[in-house]
Amino acid sequence: MTQGVMVFAETTGGTLASIAKELLGAGRKLADALGEPLLAAVLGHGVQEAAQEAVYHGADTVYVADAPVLETYQTASYTAVMAQIVAQAQPSILLIGMSDNGRDLAPRLAFRLGTGLASDCVDLAINPETKLLEATRPVSGGNAMATVVIEKTRPQMATVRAKTMEPAVRDPSRQGTLVPVEVTLDPATLPARVIERVKAKAEGVRLEDAEIVIAGGRGLKGPEDFYALLEPCAKLLGGAVGASRAAVDEGWVPTQMQIGLTGKIISPKLYIACAISGAAQHMAGCGYAKTIVAINRDPDAPIFQRAHLGVVGDYKKVIPAFHKKCEELLKK
Amino acid sequence: MDIIVTIKQVPDPEAPKESFRIDEEAKRILNPANVDPVINGYDENAIEAALQLKEAVGGKVTALCMGEESATRALKQALAMGVDEAILLHDPAFADADATATAYVLAAAIRKLGKYDLILCGRQASDWDQAQVPSGIAEYLDLPSVTAVQKVEVRDGTVRVERILEDGYEVIELPMPCLVTVSNEANRPRYPTLKGIMAAGKKQIPVWNAAALEVDPARVGRAGSLTRVVKLYIPRFEGSCEFIEGETPEEMGEKLALRLRELKII
Numbered sequence: 169m170t171q172g173v174m175v176f177a178e179t180t181g182g183t184l185a186s187i188a189k190e191l192l193g194a195g196r197k198l199a200d201a202l203g204e205p206l207l208a209a210v211l212g213h214g215v216q217e218a219a220q221e222a223v224y225h226g227a228d229t230v231y232v233a234d235a236p237v238l239e240t241y242q243t244a245s246y247t248a249v250m251a252q253i254v255a256q257a258q259p260s261i262l263l264i265g266m267s268d269n270g271r272d273l274a275p276r277l278a279f280r281l282g283t284g285l286a287s288d289c290v291d292l293a294i295n296p297e298t299k300l301l302e303a304t305r306p307v308s309g310g311n312a313m314a315t316v317v318i319e320k321t322r323p324q325m326a327t328v329r330a331k332t333m334e335p336a337v338r339d340p341s342r343q344g345t346l347v348p349v350e351v352t353l354d355p356a357t358l359p360a361r362v363i364e365r366v367k368a369k370a371e372g373v374r375l376e377d378a379e380i381v382i383a384g385g386r387g388l389k390g391p392e393d394f395y396a397l398l399e400p401c402a403k404l405l406g407g408a409v410g411a412s413r414a415a416v417d418e419g420w421v422p423t424q425m426q427i428g429l430t431g432k433i434i435s436p437k438l439y440i441a442c443a444i445s446g447a448a449q450h451m452a453g454c455g456y457a458k459t460i461v462a463i464n465r466d467p468d469a470p471i472f473q474r475a476h477l478g479v480v481g482d483y484k485k486v487i488p489a490f491h492k493k494c495e496e497l498l499k500k
Numbered sequence: 501m502d503i504i505v506t507i508k509q510v511p512d513p514e515a516p517k518e519s520f521r522i523d524e525e526a527k528r529i530l531n532p533a534n535v536d537p538v539i540n541g542y543d544e545n546a547i548e549a550a551l552q553l554k555e556a557v558g559g560k561v562t563a564l565c566m567g568e569e570s571a572t573r574a575l576k577q578a579l580a581m582g583v584d585e586a587i588l589l590h591d592p593a594f595a596d597a598d599a600t601a602t603a604y605v606l607a608a609a610i611r612k613l614g615k616y617d618l619i620l621c622g623r624q625a626s627d628w629d630q631a632q633v634p635s636g637i638a639e640y641l642d643l644p645s646v647t648a649v650q651k652v653e654v655r656d657g658t659v660r661v662e663r664i665l666e667d668g669y670e671v672i673e674l675p676m677p678c679l680v681t682v683s684n685e686a687n688r689p690r691y692p693t694l695k696g697i698m699a700a701g702k703k704q705i706p707v708w709n710a711a712a713l714e715v716d717p718a719r720v721g722r723a724g725s726l727t728r729v730v731k732l733y734i735p736r737f738e739g740s741c742e743f744i745e746g747e748t749p750e751e752m753g754e755k756l757a758l759r760l761r762e763l764k765i766i
């Protein structure tokens with residue numbers, strides 16, 4: 169019999185990643201609904217402290233695989249160790265974050281375990297009668313929603329979209345068990361080799377962390393206005409600049425600036441979309457913003473169905489006037 | 501070098517938003533009326549990557565597609581782009597396959613082809629957005645895999661890729677044979693030339709069914725699926741946008757700032 173809800177708790181720089189806290193928050197709710205324990209798997213090198221943090225964030229038992237070979241993510245090593253942990257712990261549900269590594273790991277692991285996987289979910293619930301996990305996920309970029317169940321195999325696996333789950337609250341008085349996992353992998357047997365990691369140039373506020381984001385789309389018609397209009401305005405407001413995929417595909421801005429289904433998922437206080445039509449795949453990345461402002465020439469642009477405030481007009485004229493007024497207001 | 505590209509035919513994601521249709525009863529995403537289906541965008545990137553590799557180091561590119569008979573359309577287009585051979589994997593028993601059942605059939609077809617150094621797939625399909633099938637193929641064939649790359653090269657018998665990360669990218673080397681999934685950052689897919697279209701018109705597209713692939717009937721289509729969609733619906737959003745009024749765009753820009761200030765957002 170399988171039992172328990174397990175989350176793959178990722179770490180960054182030795183501490184729990186924000187996606188891990190979100191998974192622990194969501195996993196705790198599912199575990200409580202089932203009356204089962206919450207388990208976590210922490211993989212890496214030098215991750216004992218992060219494992220203890222997982223307890224503080226709600227895990228009852230944490231499986232810790234701490235070994236030099238797990239220092240950097242690799243499909244083969246992480247899949248093997250996670251498969252080993254699942255065999256040992258026998259969870260009924262396994263949640264993985266839709267992060268750089270999670271999105272690569274989850275499908276490979278699901279096939280290794282011979283179980284089903286619901287990708288990129290935004291809502292998770294336990295059916296009160298069947299006790300099955302009901303995982304709801306956007307499909308066709310968000311034009312439709314599908315609720316998926318995994319009936320025959322265990323664990324029921326789901327990857328979870330960033331920023332869609334309430335993060336667990338840290339409680340340092342919480343008690344839990346750490347279970348060390350023996351890692352016998354020989355690095356020499358790993359097929360792939362990570363040669364280097366290249367960081368994209370980054371200045372100012374990180375797009376994922378920014379409270380205010382101003383984004384540009386195909387209507388900007390070139391890279392110029394990103395730097396001449398949007399960036400100064402974002403700077404003034406202490407925010408960051410983003411883009412639609414159309415602007416990235418045109419080569420106007422780097423891919424790290426892309427917001428959406430296959431770009432960054434952001435949930436700022438304020439999102440200002442300039443000359444972006446509002447395709448479902450774009451809104452997948454910014455739909456969780458508290459306030460969405462759309463500036464678009466076309467009054468029928470779909471983005472106005474999702475925006476809280478709208479300006480029908482040319483961003484080239486709207487933004488400079490907006491910028492000037494903000495400057496005035498911020499001086500006061 | 502023998503390269504296999506897997507492709508899927510999908511409803512055109514660029515079709516007008518209003519034309520998007522689903523069958524809630526059958527839990528299917530439908531093709532919008534009057535808009536032709538297309539090769540999944542990322543699969544076009546995979547085809548382009550394959551063709552560029554072939555141009556660089558020589559070899560042969562084979563496209564595989566599991567789908568309805570109408571999916572020969574996608575394979576014809578792949579041939580027109582310059583793919584050497586195209587095979588349709590079709591059997592009524594393959595219908596309503598999830599990622600598990602799809603990867604099983606594609607892996608069976610790749611085994612039947614026998615000779616391959618590199619398998620390229622799109623990073624995900626734009627209809628169900630699962631991003632699972634490629635990893636499944638790799639697992640069934642016991643191949644190393646890397647997903648979502650922005651560059652793929654072959655050097656001295658090894659494959660070198662750049663895997664996209666949130667804050668940059670990672671350079672990874674893989675031995676052959678291996679499987680790589682391609683993202684849109686990798687290239688701009690070429691348009692078929694007239695010559696390519698003519699040549700594609702003359703090529704035969706073999707159809708391999710369950711018997712030809714010698715697959716286990718319990719592992720294909722709906723029977724072989726491990727996930728089941730219990731509900732499919734179109735989300736509705738409350739259209740409650742407050743429009744900023746004004747005579748000129750400049751005036752609206754100023755009023756927007758004032759309104760955001762009033763709401764204590766800036």
Ligand SMILES: Cc1cc2nc3c(=O)[nH]c(=O)nc-3n(C[C@H](O)[C@H](O)[C@H](O)COP(=O)(O)OP(=O)(O)OC[C@H]3O[C@@H](n4cnc5c(N)ncnc54)[C@H](O)[C@@H]3O)c2cc1C
Pocket residue numbers: 309384385386387388411412413414415426427428429430431432442443444445446447448449450453463464465466469481482483484513541625626
């Ligand atoms: C599988 C898949 C994944 C995808 N992932 C993403 C993703 O992660 N992120 C993403 O953004 N997209 C993604 N897309 C693409 C998405 O479907 C849209 O094609 C894209 O978002 C469109 O970008 P856009 O709004 O900038 O361009 P368009 O749709 O061309 O819209 C441009 C808008 O600008 C307006 N405009 C033009 N000039 C002006 C002006 N001077 N002033 C004001 N308004 C003006 C026009 O009225 C129009 O509404 C994905 C697509 C697929 C199929």
